[in-house]
Structures are given as C-alpha cells and as structure tokens.
Amino acid sequence: MRPFAYVSAPDVATAVRAIGTEPGAKFIGGGTNLVDLMREGVERPGTVIDITALPLTGVEELPGGGVRIGALVRNAHLAAHRLIRNRYPLLSQAILTGASAQLRNMATAGGNLLQRTRCPYFYDGAAACNKREPGSGCDAMDGFNRNHGVLGVSDSCIATHPSDMCVALAALDAIVEVESVRGVRRVPMAEFHRLPGDTPHLETTLAADELVTAVELPALPVAATSRYRKVRDRASYAFALVSVAAALEVDDGTVTAVRLALGGVAAKPWRAYEAERILLGAPATEESFRRAAAAELAPATGRPQNAFKIELARRTLVETLRQLLTEGSAA
C-alpha cells in the first residue's frame, strides 16, 4: 500500500474543510472497501480522513414518521434497529443479507452507499478497465462477466453496484444528505448513483469534496409490508446475482401502492419504475406481476455468461411479489 497521511476529523466542519484542502483526500468510514482498494492500488488517496468520530451515529424518528440515519451508523446497528425493523423490514433484511457479521459491524451507511463494483478486472491492475483507468478498455466485455449488469449498461462498462442496502434505499425513495464547505444538499436516491455511459469512472453525483452526513427515509406506509430477496451463489457471504426489494399494498384485490427495486443488474440500484407503473391500480395477480416484470426487463441486454440474470430477475420479481401477497413481510 502507498503511504498516506491520516487525519481524524472531530466534527463535520473540520471534515469537509480537510477534504476541500487536501488534494486526493478520501474519507474513511469502516474502511472495509476503501482499504481493500488501497491495497490493490486502485484507490490511492494521499490523505485519509477518518470520519468515524463524527457525531453522525444516530437513528432518529422524524416528525411525520420518517427516519433519519446518520452516515456513520454501522450496518449491523441499522439492521437491528427497532424503527427500521418495524417500519422498513426490507431495509433491515437487505443489510442482513450483505457481507458477513464482521463486515457489517464495521461498515457504515455512508460507506455502503459509496462502495465500488466487484468486477474482477476493476481490481486487477494488469487488466484493462475504463472505470479504473478511463479509456483503457473493458476486459469484462468478453471476459468473466457472469455477475455483470444487464440494465443501463454501456459499451464502456457493464459493472454492477454491489450493495444490498442501496437497493432497499432506492425502493424507499431515500434522500441522501450531503455537506461541503458550500453547504448542504439533499439528493434523492434515484439521482445519487449514475449509469456508466462513457464515463464509468464517475459513479455518483457526489462531488469529490462532499461528505455524506445522513440518509433520510420518508414516512412510507407501504414499506410495512416489504421484503428483500437476494439470489446468490452460496447461502451467505456472496454478492447478489439478482436481488429484489419490494413493498406492496393491496386493497380489495387491487394494488394500491408498490415499490420495487432490483440489485445486481446495473451500475446503480435499479428502481423498477416501469413495473411499478404497470402494477399500480392493477389486480394483484400473478398475471399482473408477470406483465410488470417482463416490461421492466424488456430493455435488458445480456451476454452469454450473464444473460440468465434477465430471466432470473423476472422470476425473482414475480416470486417476491407473490410472497408479499400471500405471506407478508416475513423473509
């Protein structure tokens, strides 16, 4: 690992001032992603600003029924929190399917949002990767891409965003609060991550000097009946091949509210707007679920190794909705 300077920020003002003045500085939360990438030489910050002492560790109820999550709340704590378990079961479930208990104890909400892809060529300095080295090419295109994206991909990058937590946040219409010396911004989850286009190295709309301070969940009654379903290669400790975050409200056989997002399929947590549009007001039947899933996946494009994800995503969407309908939130 290259040598770097280390500073610990006692408060938000110091943190954002430091990131603005130290060239090539990076915040470090749990370090579970950043340190790995530094070891591989993919990330090379000159200064690492430790933000774990910032007073951003609360999970608080907001007036009106929403919840505010400090950026430094550990994933394990968040998943176990009563407010989250009761009001947003899909978020709790999503976090618990991620990584391992040890990693969840370290990982922070802010770090989870900003974790980077697991594409093997991104990690390997010997490979061509437009994300790591813009313009160098993409070895995944015709290489190992079984776990790559099928939606929103581009000719320069087909990597996925690996987070489980973020898929739930996308379904919940979370707001990411960010702060810099210029002030505070509130970024809707849907606008936080970017699709690759021809700039796959730009993964979010966060400016280099901005700190994530909190994630806010709006009050959302439909979330009380919600599920997260992760499909993966082993029972635990594997990234999603496909995942579905879903919340469903049915009144008299008709869908009255629905939230859907897909993981493992795109460079961002994929909010399934098209499927939601089709379902809202439609009869809550398997037939509707199928129609919605088919429409959402219609623009998907796969490669020989990962084309199975398209069918897998369709099926998992339908099945998750079916289970919500028949069994409710229990995972």
Place this chain on the structure above:
Amino acid sequence: MTMTERPPRTAPAGPSVGRPIDRVDGPAKTTGAARYSAEYPYPDLTHAALTHATIARGRITGIDTAEADAVPGVLAVITHRNAPAMRPAPSFSMLDLSTFASGTSVNYLGTDEVHWNGQPMAVVVAETRDAALRAAALVRLSYEELPATVDFAGAEKDARPQKNSALQSGGATKGDAEAALAAAPVSVDLRFTTPPHHHNAIEPHSTTAAWDGDRLTVHDGTQNISWLRRHLALRFGVRAQNIRVIAPYVGGAFGGKTMVWAGTLLTVLAARVTGRPVRMMLTREGVYRTVGGRTPSTQRVALGAGRNGRLTALIHTSVTQVGRVGGGPEQVTSQSRHLYDVPNILLQQNLTELDALSNTVMRAPGESIGTFALETAVDELAGELGLDPIEFRMRNEPERNPIDGKRFAHRMLREAYALGAERFGWADRTPRPGSMRDGRWLVGMGVASAYHPSWQFAANVTVRLSADGRVLVRCGFHEMGMGGATAQAQIAADALGVPFEAVRVEYGDSTLPTGPGAGGSGQTASVAASLLTACDKLKGSVLALAGRSRESPLRGRRSSTLEARDGGLWTGPAGESYATILARAGRDSVEAAVGSDTRLGAMTGQLRFMSKFMLDRRRWVKAACGAQFCEVRVDPVTGEVRVSRWTGVFDVGTVINAKTAASQLRGGIVMGIGMALTEETLVDPRSGRIMNPGLAEYHVPVHADIPPLDVHYLDEPDPTMPLGLIGVGEVGITGAAAAIANAVHHATGRRVRDLPITLDKLL
C-alpha cells in the same frame, strides 16, 4: 523447536485407540500459543514480497526498479539480473522420491523467461512487510510477449495419452468395451467437465529462513519436511544435514504444501542475498499465482448394461492439464478400475500441456473429480434401466478387482450402503424426479460411492520409555490439523500399556527421525506401522532387562506371551511395572528405533518401502470406500441449490480417534459440497490469468451452506494394514459431488454434468 503439549483431558482407563480424544495440539491453537511459520521471531528479521508476471509467456525486456529501490526500508530488489544462481530443479527419479517435490522446473530469477501469468519475476526484501509489498508493486517489468496456449478448453484437442508409471497407471483395458457398448441394450455415453480448483488453506504459504554460514534454518508449513530439506539442499548446493526444517504447525494444506513452490525457494534465496533472516508470507493472491491447484478436466463416461441391470461396458477417459513447466497426471479414472464388476473396460487418461503454472495434488487428486463423472453416469444408467441406484450398484458389486482379478484387502461397500440407506431414510425416496417437495422447495435425494486407495510410506520412528513411566515418540511427520500426534499417542499408549497422558509425541522437525509426507491419506498408517514395530522392540528390550534379574517374575518369559498393560509387562497375573524393571537395572530409560537416517539407512529404507509397495500392489487392492447420501433442496424459481441433509458411511478400517476421524471425513464432504456447487478458479482464457484469486470471489462453502453431516464408519480392521487402519483424509470428498448432482437431478429432472452446479444451469 518441537512439540511439547500435554493432553488436555484426563482420559479414563482402558484402551486409547478408538476413543474420541481431544487433539493434543488443540489448546495451543485455540489460545494462539501455537507458532506458525510466519510467526518465529528473529533478531534482524526482514520481510520479502513477490512481483508477478502479468503475461503468460515471453521474455523480460526491461526491469525498472528505481521506484521500488526508493521505498524507505527496502534492502534489496532481486531479479534475474542480480540473483545468485540456484541449481536446476531435479527431474523425477524413483530412487529418490524427494525429486517429486519440484513444484515447477523453473529456475526462479535465473532466467528472463516467463512461463505463466503470475510467475514471480522479482523479490523485494525490506525492513517491514508493508514496505516489501509496496515496493514489489512498484517493480516495473516490460516484456516481449510470445504466443501462449492458456485455454484448457481450446487445448483439449491436443491431449496425448498419459504414459504409465510404476506409481500411477494411466490406462487399462479389458475385453472390448467399445464393441460391448455398441451392443448393449441400454447405455449412456456422457461428457463431463470440472473446473480448476484451489486448496485455500487458511494459512497462506509462509516461510522464515535464516542462514548461518552454510547452515540453514527454515520454518515452512510443509507437508513433507524431508522432501523440502533435500530439495533445498539440491537447489542451494549445501548438505541436507546442514538444513533444519521446522514445521510443527501447518495451517491447513490439502495437498497445496506438498511440493516446493516459489515462495519457499525465494525466501531462502533472499536470505542468502541479504545475509539476514527473511520471512515471506504470501498474499492470498500470491498463493493463487505461485502455488498450483487442481487441474480442470473433461471426462467421457460411457456405460452399457443388459436389461438385467448387469454392466457390460465401462469406458472412462479423461483430459487434464499440466503446465509446460511441471505438474503431473491425475488418476481421474482410478476408481473406475475398482468399483464395478464389468467384463469390458476401457480406461484412458490424456494430458494437454499449457503455458500455465503446474497443476498439483489436491485432496483426492483424481478420485475427487473422477467419482463425480463415474458416479453420475452410473446414476443416469440406473435411471435408464428403471432401477434404484443402490440396487443397480449392488448388482454390479465385484468380488474381486474387476480389471485384473486381484483380491480386495478389505471391502465393505455393501455394508456401507445398507447402513447408510437405513440411517438416511432412503426408503422414503420416491424414485420419479421432481416428485418430492417440501413447501415451495423441490427435494431430491442422491447417492454415490466414495473410493480412495490406501497408501503407506516409509517412516523412521524412535520410542523412549523413561523410568518415571513416561513415553516419548519421535517422528518428523506433519500436523496440518488432522490430529496425527493425538492418534500416534493413542497407538503408543495401547502398545505399551500406559495411559494416553503418559505419551508425548514430537513431530514437525527435520532433526527428528524422518517421517512420511502427509499425503495420500497415508501418514497415520505409515507412522503407526513403524511405531508398533518400535514398541515391540522396546518391550523386547525391557523384557531382556527384566530377565537379567532372578527377582523378576518375567525372567525366562518369551515376549510372545507378554501383555503390556498398567504401565508394565505381564503374563497372566505375574508381571511388573516398567518403573520397577528400569530401576532395578539402574536405567533412566530404554529406547527403540525403526529405520535410520544415515545415508545408507535412508537408501535401504527407501528400497524396503518400494519393494513392499510393489509387492503389496501385486497382491492386493487396498482402499477406503463408502456410500454418500445427500438430500438437496432446489428453489424452483431461482434454481438455488441447498444441501439439507447428509449421511456418509465409510469403510476406513480401524478408527484410531473417533473425533478426529469424523472431522476428516466431514471436512472432505464439505470440500465435496464446494466442488459440487460453488468452487471454480476463473482462469481468463485470453491471458491465462486467474481472475478470482481470493476468498471473496472463489466461493468455498460457508457455514450456512453445510447441514449437519451424519458421518459413520464401519470400524472393521483391514487385515493388511497396521492396526487395520486405512487413511481417512481424502475418501470423504470422493463421491460427494456426484451424490449432489444425482440429488439435484432427482429434485428437478435436470442433469448438470459441468461443475459447479450453479443456479444458472438450472433455470
């Protein structure tokens, strides 16, 4: 340093063999007191790291070490430009089995040639490991690339039949299998593929090396101390006696620490260059890039049978890979010589050469992947015949070895199936695929046979009995976590009639009498054979001592009538304790030895071993076998497969320690579950580069993937083996993948013949 643990528990009186005694090395390991190869402190210690090639074949045209040299703390950047010459790797000779230890034939840092993607091309030595790793990443290499063959699938067509050797035979024929297949009323002719695998021992390969003039001390988690010592002596041009290898603790190995790989050699070289002790702990990626793994394979299994369910034809052929710089054939068709009574058999193993790192042995090399193909094909043919797969196997269970009519030393496969079926509840299985469900899950049950030949190697052992009743067993064998020291203490305790607690076992050091390698599931039997002989000699000496005195009730007794118990020798009620005999004779201790480590002694030992081996092979077929039963659940929507139940019943002869033996068998099954469902080393077919060199992306099973494993053994001694014991280390992995594939078929009606069985293959 050698082992000095005391047993953790007071054991009840009575025989030790067979009891589930806790491992004597357990407390040291669980408390962290155990010292592994990268944990030995040396004053002045330095640290090394490797720079790997990023092309598969070519030459180095430029090396820029300026940036690396500039890293604070860097002591040396060693490349082919400045490295002292190492002697070439020896080629294999039957007269000296240590020649088998060359991981590759490459003269590391003695050449600008690149032979595989990942070959170490530079070693950096620095004051800290961090500095070494950082500088190693800053060594800039430029290459002239040459065309390389790196894609196994593409190179399959160039495969050539493997030559037969005395240790391994590649092919065999009996009758005319192709004609019998063509004539068979019911047949299958199937193609299977298995991917490369890696061992993934918890402890990455680590070496600490210190030179003192021409004397060398090496801490290295090896599975074969004596091979390593001889290999280093050859490569560095010093006498083997001047080298001490210390390896009391090996943090898992599974075959990956049998050969001598680049990391070990280059640590020793770096210590020579810098004149200071050097430690190198490979990164996990470094292990993947410099230590071989299991070869990929393609296999054809064709079976023909009459409508009566009797097999008439068996064809099993394989293609596996070797590197141009080393590696060897895997006995993929081995089990197919022994498992079924078939009049017409054709077996053939073929090899294809790649510009890749050598393949190497990994738990049950050959039989692990060979049983997958054979036992899946057998299940398929049973289905074609409409027969229960166990019934089909029993109809074809041979009385004698099918290929050549030799006798089985021991064979209880029928009993294993009978007991397994009962424990598992096989009778509850409804035969039609897709017919069993539990809620939304599709349920399937599958079986397969396990088979692994048993091996025995030469072992030198000494046993010392002290006047205070304590026993010291000394043998340079290996403890990778399987419980070897505990088992040998149990054996010695019973042989000498002393409590288990009175026995101490020293191992893991080249200053001890030369032990066998830990491989081929043969270590326990090999050491036991010599240990039992040594104990007999020892009792003979004690008897002779007793006989010198008129007072001894043992005077005039012949050793054949004696019984060793209660800390002494007895004939019926007459006898006396070792303490009494030794005290009267004025002796502190009595010692007995088997084998000798002099040059002549070693040669004689080797020859004795080879002739016994050959003789045994001519007379018997010896093996462990078993019946694997598993139940899987398959998600009908996503194709996810989860193993939900397991029963394995094994015929492994006498069980020395019920606890450690069961753990070995379970460990094998766990690895078999990984092989079936998740494990695959991804080698990029364009570059020959391993793209998942780490535990996050190479999926070994996690706890949640493993159900309780019901493991049972028949515990009947094999009359041709010492104490009747057959090794247990490898048989557990064999048959496991086939049992799962067969269960998946039973659950879904889908046959997956390409491992691993990932969900995309079931959608």
